[in-house]
Amino acid sequence: SLRVLTGITTSGTPHLGNYVGAIRPAIVASQSPDSDCFFFMADYHALIKCDDPARIERSRLEIAATWLAAGLDPERVTFYRQSDVPEVTELNWLLTCVTAKGQMNRAHAYKASTDINEAAGEDADAGITMGLFCYPILMAADILLFNPHKVPVGRDQIQHIEMTRDVAARFNHLFGQGSDLFVLPEAHIEEHVATLPGLDGRKMSKSYDNTIPLFEGGAKALKDAIAKIVTNSLLPGEPKDPDNSHLVTLFEAFASSEETAQFKTELRAGLGWGDAKKRLLDLLERDIAPMRKRYEALIAHPEQIEALLQTGAAKARATAAPLLKKVRESLGLRPMQ
Ligand code: TYM
Structure with missing residues (x-):
């Protein structure tokens, strides 16, 4: 079967760009009989951009209800919240230890922030957290923990998928002992909507305040x-x-x-x-x-959504456990059996 995974950061309300770039292609993929899908709310990623707990909670509810309204079938799709799967943060650390700092220096999101600082005559790293700097590694952990083949995303995420492939290849080379621990995932991009424009013609984005809410x-x-x-x-x-x-x-x-x-x-x-x-x-x-x-109808019943997410998290954790065990063993953290 073809494994498909994607996530959305819980820092705002879903907009048309999220829908056409990620949600719609992911739902279409999930309807094919041989697919095995993992869709999630990236609330750890949201902490990097947002320090308003109420907003993160509200955004998570809106995004979850959006996935379901768009046709996600929780019986077929493993549907969960990133922070309910502690294996993600564990793998995050293991990947951090094999990721070159120089590669993170080149990440677009980090570079954009240092460019803004430098243009304003400030220290390049002013106000930049380690969370922002290491953002692509957390995303690699989200992905590699489930070894998906396809990751439906908009064009702005391509660099992150490429970094994920690099990290996976390096890990396989160092610790795979001939067999591949990690699958190298491919970005699944819908060419004609890969960068949906917003109100002003620039990429539709929360940070440009040019979005059309779904x-x-x-x-x-x-x-x-x-x-x-x-x-x-x-x-x-x-x-x-x-x-x-x-x-x-x-x-x-x-x-x-x-x-x-x-x-x-x-x-x-x-x-x-x-x-x-x-x-x-x-x-x-x-x-x-x-x-x-x-x-x-869905958003009026947060408790029902919460119950689905709990079930999804249990499924996600059970799926992740065997791979994480192998990864730990390969690093010498647990005895080989
Ligand atoms: P996020 O939350 O910024 O966006 C969610 C998805 O929507 C896509 N998108 C767009 N597509 C086309 N046109 C646009 N204007 C547009 N704006 C947003 C994004 O490309 C993305 O696919 N880092 C990710 C979330 C994430 C993730 C992951 C994704 C965390 N872990 C693992 C895939 C796999 C992000 O911030 O997306």
């Missing part, structure tokens, strides 16, 4: 967000260039190829941006409205 705030919030999509000042009747429009990219992420072709033709023929936004809203609602209904 469910939060209901249909009204979706409509309000769409109204804020930045367009050029061409008037209705004037021909638009649909190949350079992030509104069209958003449309494309939810439309069939025929629908997109039709939409582009109409824009070239002068469809106004206001009407284009209405069309986008209708298209999004076609997919989102039925899921939102389920989401609202």
